[in-house]
Amino acid sequence: MELVTISDIEAAAERVRDVAVRTPLLLQTWDPRGTLWLKPESLQPVGAFKVRGAFNAIATLDEERRTRGVIAYSSGNHAQAVAYAAQRYGVPAVIVVPDVAPRIKVEATRSYGAEVIEVPIGEHEAKAHELATERGLTLVPPYDDAAIIAGQGTAGLEIAEDLPDVEVVLVPVSGGGLAAGVGTAIKARAPRARVIGVEPALAADTAEGLRLGRQVDWPQADRARTIADGLRAQPSELTFAHLRKVVDDMVTVTEDEIREAMRTLARKARLVAEPSGAVTTAAYLSHAGELPPGRTVALVSGGNADPAMFAEILAG
Incomplete structure (x- = not known):
């Protein structure tokens, strides 16, 4: 199986240059550790990295x-x-x-x-x-396609360019296209950094699969339980092959941790994040002991939160 290369991602960067926003890395001064940068893909034209x-x-x-x-x-x-x-x-x-x-x-x-x-x-x-x-x-599939993976990888290329000494990159995992692309870019351009995938505990099929060294199948009904509606898919053969190569570890977060991260992002970072986009921040806030230390980028993958749900979570 042929995997996406850094050259594929660089070519994709040229194609999307005038369309995709080059989202900034935002150092979070409220973070007591002083090691958290957010990459708000929620600021893209459609509100997500896609x-x-x-x-x-x-x-x-x-x-x-x-x-x-x-x-x-x-x-x-x-x-x-x-x-x-x-x-x-x-x-x-x-x-x-x-x-x-x-x-x-x-x-x-x-x-x-x-x-x-x-x-x-x-x-x-x-x-x-x-x-x-x-x-x-x-x-045009959501993740099971080399061109899709390469396009998503442009976010990783930007991280490596904007913070060359990044040590940890936190990226959401669902179908695996984003993590596959970002991981490929980071391993090529910031090879000392560790790429950590983040999933909801209620849809942690990739975490289990990488631990076992093979793909696993979780019933759709089980994965549908999570509030993170954008993280209910499972990797394809293509994306799983990438994840095995470029993801160093996986962290899972609870539904309450996701909600708390959404509140933190709104109140302290001034960012609207949908549940799927908040999982990386949830991992940083609630699972520090499972993460390597150092300069950390949490990719906020999207901000298309349902207004009623978002208001309810903020009030919680």
């Missing part, structure tokens, strides 16, 4: 395939990213989402002009493949 991979994937398509249109399946952030990228390229997009996806993400996807099709949870991937065949659309 714009990087979506643009890189569509940019690599030939004109004929782009003209026919694209299709994606997603719980929300990848949906928005593909819809946004397709709108920028002027091509049609169909997005299949689970019917439990946060409404804020579904409506945002529609606002970019995409056709949104809602299906029961667990059926959106199969439906997307079916429609791709029926309509002659090109599938």
